[in-house]
Amino acid sequence: MKVVLLAGGYGTRISEESQFRPKPMIEIGGKPILWHIMKEYLHYGFDEFIICAGYKQEYIKNYFAHYFLQASDISFDFRVEREKDHREIHTSSFEPWKVTVVDTGLDTMTGGRIKRIQPYVGDEPFLLTYGDGVCDVDIRRTVEFHRSHGKLVTMTAVKPEGRFGILDLDGDRIASFREKSKDDVGYINGGYMVVEPAIFGYIDGDDTTLERKPLETIADEGQLMAFKHNGFWQCMDTMRDREKLERLWASGEAPWKVWDK
Secondary structure, eight states: OEEEEEEOSOOGGGHHHHTTSOGGGOEETTEEHHHHHHHHHHHTTOOEEEEEEOTTHHHHHHHHHTHHHHTEEEEEOTTSOTTSOOEEEEEEOOOOOEEEEEEOOSSOOHHHHHHHTHHHHOSSOEEEEETTEEEOOOHHHHHHHHHHHOOSEEEEEEOOOOSSEEEEEETTEEEEEEEOOGGGSOOEEOOOEEEOGGGGGGOOSTTOOTTTHHHHHHHHTTOEEEEEEOSOEEEOOSHHHHHHHHHHHHTTOOTTOOSOO
């Protein structure tokens, strides 16, 4: 299965960083969060990626165009004749993945971006997620669950951590004050979806938001299934989110780091 990554939005809620580069290229531990997501998928055996780019899409293309050199120890010998290769590769440690970066437009909505990459996916099921969130979901089990029910779309359902404390009230008296837990909130769309190619027929064009009419219609038809994930999940909407992910990575205990190297 190919992996489709939505990476074309403006990222306005984290404009401190996104004014300089697309949100999926904001770094955690010196690597773009997009790289972290791709490493998750590679760990489960998925190595072909289609990136739906848009805002500052040239940044993503340049990153992968020079990725081999970034991952290599290399000597440049400019004393040799011009027609000879002046590069000598010593060691390389790059990932064995295929990456297709598609300019899906500057203001295209999420559904429209998916519609635009249809020629690259073809008539096959594919994996789909957003380029700004990481988790420790077992992607292989998600695919197995999708195949077991035979429906159109499987969506990973997660419970986000609460950001505010909870007041337990007994009338007007505060019985207790505690941190908000996952039990206090319902499931939300965590991305990490498995999608049948029939979804393209639910998308009209660039102005279509995937999470509105297409998925709402699919849900009404009983074709949208939830793979419940109660482990770690974190999106990177704000600088606070980025700082949290950075702290986890620096601690050496980042839950989404399921790969060995």
